Amino acid sequence: GWIQLQLGELSAAEVELRQAVALLDYDGGIHLAVVLGMLADLEIRRGNDEQALAVLDQIGTIHEGVNPASMDHAIALIQRATLLERMGRDPEPAWQRAMGIVGQLPADSALRGEPLVERAHADLRAGRAEAALAGFEAGIASLQQHSPDSLALARGLQGEALARLQLGQLEAAQGAIQKALAIQERDVPQSATLAESLHASARIASARGKLDIARAQSCQASEILDRASLRVGGDSLAQARFRSLYATIYRDCVQAQADAQQPELAFDALERFRARGFRAALEASRFQSRPTLEAIALSHDLEEQATIRANDAALPVELRSEARRQAARISAERAALLARLSEELPAAVANDLASYRSQLPPGEALLSFAAGDRHLLAFLLTHDDLHMASVDIESTALRLEVDGLRQLLIARGAESEWQARAGQFHERLLGPFAAELEALHTLRIAPDGPLHHLPFAALWDAKRQRDLLATHQLIMADGIATATAQDTTPNRRLLAIGISQAPELPAAAATAEPGLRRGLSALPAVKAEIEALAARTGTRRLLDEEATEATVRAALSAADDVHFAVHAVLDPAHDMESALLLHPGTGMPRDDGLLTLREIIAELRIPPGLVVLSACETAQGRNLDGEGPLSFARAFGIAGATTTVASLWPVNDRATAQLMTRFYQFRDQGQAPAAALRQAMLLQAGAASLPESAASDPLRGVGALAPRTRPDSQHHPYYWASFQIWQAR
Structure with a gap:
């Protein structure tokens, strides 16, 4: 179960770990707590925060009753602190108690490395780059001594690279991330862990002016996440939760394609990213037999096992060569499985631009947004053309402006006030497409980020003194793949x-x-x-x-x-x-x-x-x-x-x-x-x-x-x- 978890095979890992829990249920002690910790890690990786927290509560009860000062308890407390931070709750009490336990270990203990790395990641997320770098260096030194070439070391190196990136130490950052990638590409290919490091490498390449490399790595990371999402398992919303954890990676691919003046590639990347987890949940709810998904998951398992054998220096050369051929053969066979999946679960496979356009009749358009950290990208897709515009607004400022307009409307503010705010949104979001909008009567709007909370119907055209609803029929959508004929049959039940x-x-x-x-x-x-x-x-x-x-x-x-x-x-x-x-x-x-x-x-x-x-x-x-x-x-x-x-x-x-x-x-x-x-x-x-x-x-x-x-x-x-x-x- 632990091995499957590291490989990103979350569905397969859950089967093994729940069997282990069943076997250990009589125990009720440390062994059960350790396996439950792996289950908590699994739910954290899925983005199932409430379930993960419930498991961690169970683990905490076990440790408090058996050995509250153990390193196993410290690891569970670190998991809890990281999860609470993600949930917007106070993580510091859990951190202080965990690091207090770690501080009692001898300075040369083999158990110190991973906790130091995790605390450094927390410092990095909080913007404390110098403190984070010091923590990474201490953790990496311990791991290099006791666990060289391990995945734990790779995580430390990835963190070091990001800390050095924030501090402007670009060459050192590049060296650290390359070492991390070498370990992860060998041990956990096609995993979300590898995707995160590829994204970190892309950010470093961008800072070094290597924009083509940055674009390729960002989009490679998003493609890996696409495949990894098929192996998440869990409930019907598991894909949505999982993909939401990595939204920044997807958006950076979209932004990189836009920066390269590749609007069609940027739009394709956005459609591959947008609400695919929700769309998959919708389709899966009607998909009774899942042999194709199971075959794809098995295909990934077999390919990764073959890849590991192909890179095992302890095996004879002929066996390693055969393993490489087997991995290539499995990869080719999976292409046919993916083609079948695109028919059974369309949300699992992105469409091309031509198929998007064919779904839009004259007079209709898709207005699609991607809300990045620094820019808001807008796309207007019609039956005949694709237009792209970039709005210079940070995500935090966008959220505050949306909230401001909403509060004015909810408070039934004065007409001049709400029209001024709504007019700014109209100009920013629709102004770049003013000429094209004149020929349209229907807009399918695919929002992103704070724009999900924006009342598009009230956007105010100051030049014509009318709102958007007066000129266009508005339909909210997850993307063009959601277009469907609307039932006009009267007297429905x-x-x-x-x-x-x-x-x-x-x-x-x-x-x-x-x-x-x-x-x-x-x-x-x-x-x-x-x-x-x-x-x-x-x-x-x-x-x-x-x-x-x-x-x-x-x-x-x-x-x-x-x-x-x-x-x-x-x-x-x-x-x-x-x-x-x-x-x-x-x-x-x-x-x-x-x-x-x-x-x-x-x-x-x-x-x-x-x-x-x-x-x-x-x-x-x-x-x-x-x-x-x-x-x-x-x-x-x-x-x-x-x-x-x-x-x-x-x-x-x-x-x-x-x-x-x-x-x-x-x-x-x-x-x-x-x-x-x-x-x-x-x-x-x-x-x-x-x-x-x-x-x-x-x-x-x-x-x-x-x-x-x-x-x-x-x-x-x-x-x-x-x-x-x-x-x-």
Whole structure:
């Protein structure tokens, strides 16, 4: 299991390690803790942070009871500190305790090297390059003495190279990274570990002015990660989590191609990168038999074993030569397997530019973004051409500007204020393509980074004094591969689900999970919203006590489209436990009234169609870098919905009910979901003022920050620009 883990064969490693845990379960001591530490490492490499932390908690309990001052405990504490840092929590207590244990070791102990290297990596991530370099040098000296040519040494050398890069010591950095690559290419080819070192080498080459080398290495690293992602295993979101850990590597490949004035190669690299984990999860949910994926994984295993034999100096020359021939033969056979996989799981294999263009009819375009550390790249792809532009804005500044516009809109700020901010975004993001946009009526927008939270519909064209929604139909997408025909069939079977009453606690869970329901008010406009939908032909209504989780689950399979008018709550500590609040029913599992992200993704299978989430912040969620928010919209897309309507901020109860009524009126006239939503939003934007009482209407979710202090006109974007339409495939 440990060997498979180092090779990046996470799925195979999990099988071995769980068998080891089963064998050691009787032990309950140090041996079990060591194997659990490998499982925690596996989940950390997958990006499954919550699961990894749970395993580390179990390990900590074992060590505290057996030997709290052991090096095994120190290693587990280092894992914990590194994970807590990634999760945005305080890692220092774990670090201090771990390094306190390490400090008790003799100066020449063989066990000191790896902890010193890991602490140096933490210093490097914190920007303390000089302290990091000193730590790397001490750790490397120990490893060279006790573990020469080991993977642990290679990790130390990689860190040394990056520290020297930050300090401007480019030649020394180059020497260190070459030594690291030599070890990793020999021992762990095609692994994420090798990809990280190739990326480090690319950064050093770029700083030395070797731009062609930097570009080749960045893109080689991203290709290795593509292959490694197929061997991650785990749940349906494992690929998305894994790929999000390496988003910077993918983006640097895109940026390098753009810097080389290769827009087509840059666009291809971006499409290979964007939301591929989510798209793979969507397709895998429908992929019952997985022989091709298993064959590819086995192919990688066999090739790596052959490569190791080919480089084993202890073997006779003829055996090493045969191993090289075997590795080449396996690699060639895998090409046929990948071709078959591209038919079964399209998200696993990137398309070429010609196939992208063929999916775009005249008048439509894909507006695609890549948010790098220093620049924002924008691509406009039409049926006939590809245009690329670079916006000079750092990712941190972009996030602050998006947040600033959102807060102005949520606060229903003055027209002059929000239009000025929205106008800046319009000029930056769309200005480079102004001439091309004149001939377009539909934009499929593939955002990245902070742009996932930007209300594109409200972007303001200062020259023409109109918003983007007034001129273009907008569809949010993961990329051109998600384009699909929209169903315009009238009178589809609609399941309309609403909770107008204040959320209740189930009797069976009165003390178990009150937090998500606490402080949420009734939604009186929901009753009228659901009753209006119930008057449509083919609609089944589930309102209040009727809308138990068990009833909703049973009714989903008979619906073409689904409408939720409920509270939605985000759990910041446990993102997969964020939930749509239904009636609590029996309070038992699967009927406790909390329809969580985890349940939607893992248990629900929605017939292809439309899901409308008439609730707060249903397009928001924990951001997986390069993949986007892990939101309710994403979850229902993975569960089967082809189109999802979701919101970016806490929405007003009465205004939302009016918007949804208009949306379905246009749907009943035969309009596709995107066109119907646009027409409803345009009508809302030109509507008369709300009643005085509407300013104090409840919000559909926790929505704690949305002000309720004055009557307002519905033409303000707060009332309509929150809603977006997503196509999941």
